[in-house]
Amino acid sequence: MKKKYGYAIVNSGEKAIVYNLEGQARLVDGPQRIFLWREKIEMLKRFTASQSEYLIVKFRDGRVEHFNGPCSMFRVPTLHDTIRVRKAITLDAHEAIVVYRHNGDASERTVERHLIYGPKMVVPKSNEWLHTFCWHGVDPENKTRYIAASNKFTKLRLVPDQFYYNVDEIRTSDNGLVRVKLMIFHEIHDVNAMISATDDPIGDIISCICADVTSFTASRTYADFVESSAELNDLGNYPHLTTMCKASGIRVTKVVFRGYFAAPTIQSCHDEAIDKRTGLQLKFEKEQQSQEMQDRELSSERERIARAHQLEIDQLKQKQKLESTQEKHRLALEARKETDDLERKNADRAAQLAHAKAKMDHTIAHYEQLRSLGVDLTQYILNEAAIPEKVTKIVSGKEGRANPSPNIHFHMGSSNHNVAL
Incomplete structure (x- = not known):
């Protein structure tokens, strides 16, 4: 504040307060050119909050109000005690804050506790305040040592x-x-x-x-x-x-x-005992491994002999199987040959029978045709038959003889031969 006589200029976007000799004040908004006579002028300070900020305004009567950004305000000494710009509280998805809020008049105020979880941007109200946690914190010089009340914060990590x-x-x-x-x-x-x-x-x-x-x-x-x-x-x-x-x-x-x-002394004794115990354990394991190796060698030899015997048995079985297969194949070939011969003979016989039958059927049909024509079949058959070169007749003896003996007559051509029996 300074005393000035004459003209004063308040630029555009600015604000000033002017005091007279009696202490009365008036506000002047720019742009403006004013004349001062025995007056004092004071340019007011502007406070601006962005989208992620807010203003805390404390009035001369004791009231406190919060104004969310974006906003701006001039601090008027006759109205405002202080104006402060504060960052809004940003909460991630795994964070939370504890907010206390008082309600009611000055005589009866009740306090409520609220939890606000992220993700969120929080601007506390004038009747709210945050819970401040004070926990054990890590010693910067030793991560395994904790110092009481060294970790103070307002955001809780919920992960x-x-x-x-x-x-x-x-x-x-x-x-x-x-x-x-x-x-x-x-x-x-x-x-x-x-x-x-x-x-x-x-x-x-x-x-x-x-x-x-x-x-x-x-x-x-x-x-x-x-x-x-x-x-x-x-x-x-x-x-x-x-x-x-x-x-x-x-x-x-x-x-x-x-x-x-x-402690070093206890650890030394324990290490010595561990060394002895380890040495005995190694000796025991070495002996155990030696015995196991001998057992494995014997077991392997026994298995090798058993496999050799089994191989011989398998070879004999394979040989017998091969011989049996060959014999079965030979018998099958012989049986197939016999079957083929029998089928061929049966086919020939069947063909002969069919030919004879066909011939007989033809003859019978021929005779039937001749009979239908009135031909004497007996005479026709005799005529068709070939004349024998020799005829032998067997005739019985004469009757009336005592103890007759049969006579056999052979007629060979034109001569007759009688043979008495």
């Missing part, structure tokens, strides 16, 4: 997450000091339950993990712990952790045992 943690200075039942290395997988599945049950779920998880690992280790000797350390991968060995998760809306899906670290 599964994991972190490394080492449980240090855990003693076994034989007073061995070990460090257990773990990797914990967790996720938030009920935000309201988590906010109501705990202020720092990571700290609660760490405390429960320490309690469960201490209980697991204290009930075992160092050697037993080394042998059963793989059981730390099972969630059943973390009763305090699982009980806490049920009540706080946190789900621990898996705990991975990444190994352990022991």
